[in-house]
Amino acid sequence: MEDNNVVILNGSGRSGSNGYLFYKYLQTNHPEYNVTLVEPWPSSHFKWETWQKIGAARYVITTHQPFKVRKNQINLQFWHGVPLKRMGIMANNTRRKDNKRNEKLWHKNADIVASSSDLYETLMSSCLAIETEKYRKVGFPRLDYLQNPVISKEQLLKDLFNTEDKQAEIGIYMPTFRYELEDQSIMEKIKEGNFFAFEDFDGDELNDALKARHQYLIVKLHPYEMRLFANFDSKYSNIAFLNNDYLFDHNYDLYELLGDTDFLMTDFSSIYFDYLQLNKPIVFVTNFLKQYEKTRGLLMGPYEEITPGISVNSQRELVQSLDQLDNQQIKNRRLYWLDLTNQLKGDNYCEKAFKCMTNGE
Known part of the structure; x- marks a missing residue:
């Protein structure tokens, strides 16, 4: 596993994708990192080479469910929007069994959860039971654009x-x-x-x-x-x-x-x-x-x-x-x-997320 390998698992297509826009940003501003964009995610049609790249990455970026293959990988979770509709344990149309599984996934796989405000953290945790220490107020890459x-x-x-x-x-x-x-x-x-x-x-x-x-x-x-x-x-x-x-x-x-x-x-x-x-x-x-x-x-x-x-x-x-x-x-x-x-004024959300991911800032 190389420290400069980044894999972005993009489940958001081109409709306001934090993953895709962070990929563009890294390509332009941090050519010292090897960045692989994997989409659509999830999919059952990936080649073995793609799975190898996912396994060899130091950093795994996700826009939907947190995911990583190895324990020592760092998962940076961008999610895909400030929630207004209920989801997870707050939704009227979900099953307890699925919600419990999701809760375990977030606990096990999400290392850093990008956030924009106290309100965002309250809304997300009410739905997905995310622990507060996982959040970092770095904003969302798509806002830069x-x-x-x-x-x-x-x-x-x-x-x-x-x-x-x-x-x-x-x-x-x-x-x-x-x-x-x-x-x-x-x-x-x-x-x-x-x-x-x-x-x-x-x-x-x-x-x-x-x-x-x-x-x-x-x-x-x-x-x-x-x-x-x-x-x-x-x-x-x-x-x-x-x-x-x-x-x-x-x-x-x-x-x-x-x-x-x-x-x-x-x-x-x-x-x-x-x-x-x-x-x-x-x-x-x-x-x-x-x-x-x-x-x-x-x-x-x-x-x-x-x-x-x-x-x-x-x-x-x-x-x-x-x-x-x-x-x-x-x-x-x-x-x-x-x-x-959004408690963060200004821009440079991509750079804030990059520093947080690589330096833990």
């Missing part, structure tokens, strides 16, 4: 909408994984192209409303939902579907593009905690709020208190909100939640 997009807003507009517009406002819609609601009617709506699964959805009407305001909406669905989606090639001028192919083909992670957007739309995705770094408007789509609270549950509430933005329950409410996505009261609430979820 939010403020400096890899391409310009003009280029993103050209790539995804094939247009130029000096007045353009770009929004991105990123819902959570709705399949776990186990509601076939939601999946049917998505199959038909109703990506919001609104009762009053009308794609052409929504497109016209966006067009009239020089607004453009990027839709980034969960890969499972994208596979269901019939209208994959958008027939709309102001709505585009972002799939993983675009990100993989260009070696981008989604977070390297987020800084080009002007507002975020989501439901219960923890992306909104990260998006607070940009101090831009967030719209919360609440048409399945009651179902989520019942099926899985949220870690904090009431929902309207923990979501610093406008809430919409239908397309009619969404269109009515498009002219006025922000105000001073909402801005103040965003800053309040930013302070709660």
Whole structure:
């Protein structure tokens, strides 16, 4: 085992992957380390050479379950977001046997758990029973990439909408994984192209409303939902579907593009905690709020208190909100939640994580 061998087990694809962006960072800034990116993780199709590299690594980085092969390896756990939805022992839809196994895994395999705040540590430990001494407040690598997009807003507009517009406002819609609601009617709506699964959805009407305001909406669905989606090639001028192919083909992670957007739309995705770094408007789509609270549950509430933005329950409410996505009261609430979820000011999260991993700082 060489001290400069690093293996990154990336289970997050290109949708805000701390692992992938830390890999990019190490390649550029620490060429003295041999870094191997293993994805998708987990998988049953790895070659023997890949397992050899995992076994020979001094440092094993994970974005999901902590993992290592040897006791003397160091596992650095980045996880994949500040949790809002309940998971593990806090969730309504998990089994005690699985939770006990997970608890043992974290105890045995996680050496360093990257953290951003006391609140993050409280939420994670309530779900996964992580011991407090494992946490290090170093922040998350993907946050370094939010403020400096890899391409310009003009280029993103050209790539995804094939247009130029000096007045353009770009929004991105990123819902959570709705399949776990186990509601076939939601999946049917998505199959038909109703990506919001609104009762009053009308794609052409929504497109016209966006067009009239020089607004453009990027839709980034969960890969499972994208596979269901019939209208994959958008027939709309102001709505585009972002799939993983675009990100993989260009070696981008989604977070390297987020800084080009002007507002975020989501439901219960923890992306909104990260998006607070940009101090831009967030719209919360609440048409399945009651179902989520019942099926899985949220870690904090009431929902309207923990979501610093406008809430919409239908397309009619969404269109009515498009002219006025922000105000001073909402801005103040965003800053309040930013302070709660990220106690580390500034950036260089990748370097902080690197030093912590290699020097125990």
